[in-house]
Amino acid sequence: MNWQLVPQQLVTGVLNGGIIAIIALGIVLIYRSSEVFNFAHGQMVMLGAFLTWWFAGGNETGKELFNLPLWAAVPLAIVVMAALGLVIERLALRPMTGQPLLAIILMTLGLAQLLEGATAIIFGIEPKNNFPAPFSPSDVISIPFPGAFNDTIIIKQALLATFVVAIVAGLMFMLFFQYTRTGLAMRATSADHELARSVGINVPRVFGLSWAIAGIIATLGGVLLATLTGVSLSLGVVALVAFPAILLGGLQSFVGALIGGLLIGLAQALVQASSVQVVRNSSEIAPYLLLLVVLLIRPEGLFGEKRIERV
Numbered sequence: 465m466n467w468q469l470v471p472q473q474l475v476t477g478v479l480n481g482g483i484i485a486i487i488a489l490g491i492v493l494i495y496r497s498s499e500v501f502n503f504a505h506g507q508m509v510m511l512g513a514f515l516t517w518w519f520a521g522g523n524e525t526g527k528e529l530f531n532l533p534l535w536a537a538v539p540l541a542i543v544v545m546a547a548l549g550l551v552i553e554r555l556a557l558r559p560m561t562g563q564p565l566l567a568i569i570l571m572t573l574g575l576a577q578l579l580e581g582a583t584a585i586i587f588g589i590e591p592k593n594n595f596p597a598p599f600s601p602s603d604v605i606s607i608p609f610p611g612a613f614n615d616t617i618i619i620k621q622a623l624l625a626t627f628v629v630a631i632v633a634g635l636m637f638m639l640f641f642q643y644t645r646t647g648l649a650m651r652a653t654s655a656d657h658e659l660a661r662s663v664g665i666n667v668p669r670v671f672g673l674s675w676a677i678a679g680i681i682a683t684l685g686g687v688l689l690a691t692l693t694g695v696s697l698s699l700g701v702v703a704l705v706a707f708p709a710i711l712l713g714g715l716q717s718f719v720g721a722l723i724g725g726l727l728i729g730l731a732q733a734l735v736q737a738s739s740v741q742v743v744r745n746s747s748e749i750a751p752y753l754l755l756l757v758v759l760l761i762r763p764e765g766l767f768g769e770k771r772i773e774r775v
Contacts, residue, residue, distance in 0.1 A: 497671060
């Protein structure tokens, strides 16, 4: 372990974990409301980033249909993705009601391939590096820290800004679910569909709203990722990193999604600080090793609920 790199990697890992956390939040939302594990969420993140890039004037032909500033392009992309979430729930999920769980999972996998293929046809397969990020990669903040490499911790302003936005957005969604009438209806539906119907809650409407909000969260996550890495089809695989964060924190816990994302970011950063690389891409394996250790001790995750079935 190169201990001089540890302080820098710890800070970078926490900041990267914020983006993982907000992406995980969208998957937990769908699971809590409808008990569907949405394997297409990564592709929704990717599509939200592409739409924002397009609305902001991104066009390789030079003939822009839109040329909006970022502050206007993001809300427009959010509206489109929220509408897409409603369409997905109405046309893909609702007809699967009552079907085996495996069939619904396969449906989300097929949806992921459909979204990725449609995005490639519409926007092309080449990465887009002209995303209108508000910060330049060269904009950094230097913090004196004795013992760190060169006695300084360097924080990219873009990474810090994305972390702040991710955490604030995550907390706002958690407050929405905790204290608003709509949020309480969604929580009641996630607890028991039949009981929610008995007290007058429109369960199909809650399902549609959940998918719409998941589209909003996916767009925010896609914009934050695109700010750091640009826009490309590879954003669709980001959910592979969010999955261990979800299982680590607990499938039904919003707090667990946030904490799990931060822990996964830390795990990847600490492995990158190691001077001994046991295998290639060990930073990608680290989240799953951490997940394995936690699940052996606490199978329901750090903040998950134990389910007791009485026979």
